[in-house]
Amino acid sequence: MDRQPFLMMQNMEKSFNGVPVLKNVTLEVEKGEIHALLGENGAGKSTLMNLLGGVHQPDGGTIHINGQEVKMANPRVSQEHGISFIHQELNMVSDLRVYENMFLGSELRNRMGFLKVEEMCQKTYEVMAKLGVDIDPKEYVRNLATSYKQLIEISKALLHNSTLIIMDEPTTSLAEHEVNRLFELMRNLKKSGVSIIYISHKLKEIKTVCDRFTVLRDGERVKTGAIEEEDIETITRLMVGKSISQDRFIHEHQFGPVSLEVVNLTSSGLFRNIHFALRQGEVLGFTGLSGDGRTELFESLFGYRKKYSGEVRIHSKSVKIDHPRKAVKAGIGLVPKDRKENAIIKDLSVIHNMSLSSMGHFEKSGFIQDRMERKKFQKYKEMLNIKVHNPRITIDKLSGGNQQKVIIAKWLEVGADILIFDNPTQGIDVGAKQEIYHEIAELAKLGKSVIILSSEAPEVLRICHNINVMYQGEITARFSGDEATEEEIMNYATGSKREAAKIG
Amino acid sequence: MANIDAKEYKPQGSTAKSRLSWLWSEYSVIIAFVIIFIASSIMNPRFLDMNNQLNILMQVSIIGIIAMGMTVVMLSGGIDLSVGSVLALAGVISVLALNASGSILVGVFTALLVGSFAGFLNGLMVAKGRIASFIATLGMMAGARSIALYIADGGSVSGEVTGFTAIANSDFWIFDVPVLIFIAMTALVFILMHKTRFGRYVYALGSNEKAALLSAIRVDRIKIGVYTLIGTLVGVAAVIETSRLNSISSSSSGAQYELDAIAAVIIGGTRMTGGRGKIIGTLFGVLILGILNNMMNLMNVSPHLQGFVKGLIIIIAVVFQKRE
Structure with missing residues (x-):
């Protein structure tokens, strides 16, 4: 091979509990490219990225970076290869200051072993300035809005001089102008030779900022191509397997x-x-x-x-x-935002989440009737097309869409x-x-x-x-x-x- | 769409290994109990003796009743450190009421009333005052003990009504009455937690308080209910404790009961932060603690070392429990 892409993941295989999640998936990312990784929830995007980030080990397949085969034995190894993973859930320590979060685990120290606070603050400030963010590096993270936390997470990746940044839905908590700034920054990064793998459900964003895309569906690669050659409808169709x-x-x-x-x-x-x-x-x-x-x-x-x-x-x-x-x-019923924090009770079963706000409907002389709950759930399951085999499992095992449907069922039941x-x-x-x-x-x-x-x-x-x-x-x-x-x-x-x- | 279904469905009986690990994660405390039970019967032949077995049950009944309440509190995401002190206070006041009135019924009701009132105050502090349960009940622990000491002038008070001792010292068929009360309370709490909306709300609140509130659950009332429940159970335990020796010591009765109760709940697999755990788990946690105490006595382990062994077992139990 005369010309190798910067990152090449070939024939990746991975199963959990005997259920294949990735089937022979190949992903190639060029140097200085923004590559969109698309697919519905459960299509295998996160699993593929977790293999790259060293969080999970593949059952088969190889990873090449710059033409050299690498084994991502753990997240540390992945980091050493210049890969940064910006997770959808923010991993911030709210009780630490901004710069302390930025340098967490890789603090700058002088020869005596003391922290070089001012230098870290300076570097933090510089990186943030690139993103157009004006925050005092000594501010406590708990005092910041979520969108800032997201930006800090992104700055952290920049700080580590990464050559490949994985962004998993980075814009969910950002306002429009912040998104634009992020995109501008991504384009700048691209120019300086950094590759970005961009995971998002927002196809419009992908259309504006990405160069190429790879669509996964049910653990298989459906298509890789240039973004400008496809319109949004086509990409959506590739993702869901039907037209929307x-x-x-x-x-x-x-x-x-x-x-x-x-x-x-x-x-x-x-x-x-x-x-x-x-x-x-x-x-x-x-x-x-x-x-x-x-x-x-x-x-x-x-x-x-x-x-x-x-x-x-x-x-x-x-x-x-x-x-x-x-x-x-x-x-009045409320289906709140941030489902995980505000809506689902993760230790309760799917059925019990459904009945939680209307227990009176399922009682006889003060005692809960399991059978009535089950029957009612069956009704909502069909009505809202909730995909769950065994509704006695806890709700956190369902996909986001199905969780949301259960919460909707809860309010329908309340009436x-x-x-x-x-x-x-x-x-x-x-x-x-x-x-x-x-x-x-x-x-x-x-x-x-x-x-x-x-x-x-x-x-x-x-x-x-x-x-x-x-x-x-x-x-x-x-x-x-x-x-x-x-x-x-x-x-x-x-x-x-x-x-x-x-x-x- | 078949594939999406397959993702969510994780077959659990596919291999012997996964079935075993499922069994372990769900019922580890029962398995541990069986192992300890078998080991004990091999180590000391007197262990299996029927009288010894009944003796163990008798000895765990007071802690067992408290541990049931503690399970509910811990499922709600809280903790109650005041149980031992409240037991002493309820015991002291109930003996005074018993002696003053000459009625056993009045004595018993006084104990329940004092216990539930102290619990209610705890609940009020936690729910309405928004004080962390650890702090609120720590305050109650010191306060209740102090009042008990003051009332009894630092010593013990004894019952002067004949028949009061019968509560804890008579038996029914082969079981001592305290054991039967323990079993009844366990059944009661079990039904409360698994068959009524109160129980459902407690699990919900312990798992995600904000979501519970947004699901239109009266979170404050449930919390007050939870602490009142454990207070009442402590009152029940106080009656047994007092009746057993016909006296209660304001200084030493109930000392460290909170530790034993919390230990039983933890060994039983209830999560410290709430939302997950089982009443049955606590039942076996209580029995494990009882067997250990019994075995150490049978094998003449120095009483000074018994705390060490207990501490070790608690830590081992938590280490072996499945983590998320």
Whole structure:
């Protein structure tokens, strides 16, 4: 072979518990290339990257770097070969300072063995500056917003002079302008000869920043090619194995009477002067950048936060909600964001997660009837197409999409008629996303009132009748779903345009 | 789509090895119990004697009852260090009430009331005061002991009502009554944890408090309930403790009971941070501790060394338990 790619993983094989996860997968990454690794959840992307990162050992296949065969015996070896892995879950120690996190495990010391604090701070500052981030290196990480933590994680990889950086969904917690800065930086890195493997579900991002792509499906490589030769629909089809329409899910129909009315809701520092009304059968979207206060707004509405003023009317009756229990009594359900932290109880079984908020439905004279729970779950399993063989296993063993469906089932069982979905498709693969959109549309058809919070404008555009855009705790614009465009939404979300006069 | 299903389905009975490891992870405490039981019967022939077996049960009943409550507290993600002191306090006050009223019933109810009230206070501090359970119950541990000492003037109080000692010193068929109470309490807590919504909520809260709250569970009430439950069980234990010798010492009764109870729960496989564990596990944890004590007595191990052996066993138990 005269010309070898920078990284070559050939015929990789890996099974867990006798179930093959990777079947003869080959991945080639050139020097100075941004290579997109695509596939649904469970397609084998993470496993493949874990083989490269030395987290798992392959059952077969070889890894070559610069034409030399290497064995990734453990993560340390992988690091020594210049590979950095930026995980989706952030590995930050919140009680340490920024620079301490940056140099964790590779602290700079002088001859006496003491830490060279100022030098580390200086280097941290320089790397951060490249990313356009202005944080005091001595700030404690716990005081920073999630998006900054993500940027620190990325800076850490830069600091180690890596030649290959693996980024697993790095933009999930970043705002639009931060994403742009990250992309700019990635292009700069590319120029300096660094290769990047980029894992993301957001095909639009991939289209803007990546050079080539490899699609995995069910543990096999489906295709490798240049990104500009394919359109998004084709790539999606490759990923899911069937075509997915990008059409709107929601069609206009008659709305019922107003079910939820919010008047002048204010919570200092989080949101202010929030007015809106929601009708039965309506899907109302809220979008904006991170820090726009929409999550806090609806956590208050649901009674998780108590310090707010203003009035909430449900079916034109004024209610004071200061505990989620009261919200449920009033007919509100919340599918929160960050499923792992806020929604699933990982030690409970799938069935028990489903029944948790409506135990009264499964009791006879005070005792839980397992059979009733099982039967009910069977119903939701079919209705929402939840893929699980044995619903007695704990919920954390399911994929993200299936977990989300169980949480939706939980609220359907409660019988809430106002449903709030916060980032409903976070970390969910394309196929399951479609199913969840479809389910939301169905709920609206049945006359439920639905609220969607999402940082992704295309998402609210696809599934909402009406869209509110928030900026720094205020609703800055209101659109009808079929009039709005992504550009318009972005203008208001970034605060470059305001329409306060129209709101009222 | 068949492949996606296959990913989530992990066959567990495919090989003898994986079946064995599953068995070990689920029931390691029972296997450990069987091993210790067999080893004990080989090491000392007197161990298997029926009287000795019943004696072990009798000796573990008080700690066993407390350990049941401790399991619930630890499943909820908390801990209760005050059980020993509250036992002494409930014992002292109940004996005074017994003597004053001359009624056994009043004595028993006083013990339950004092226990559950102390537990309720613990719960209030943890749930409403947002004080870490370790700190709140540490305070209760010191406070309850001090009040017991003050009331009894640092000494012991003895019952003056005939018939009170019958509670702990009579038997029914072959079992001593405390053993039967222990079994009944175990069954009660088991049903509570696995057949009622209270139990479900405790597991949920211990596993993920925020998600439990967002699932519209009244987390505060459940916490108060959990500590009140263990307080009540401590009251039950106090009745047995007092009735057995017809007296209770304000200074030494219940000393270090919290350690034995927590040890039993840990040996039984309950996770320190909550959300995972089994009542049955604790039952066997209690029995393992009982057998060890019994064996050390039978083999004339110095009482000063018994704590060392116990400590060793706790650490070994935790090391061998399956980690996540």
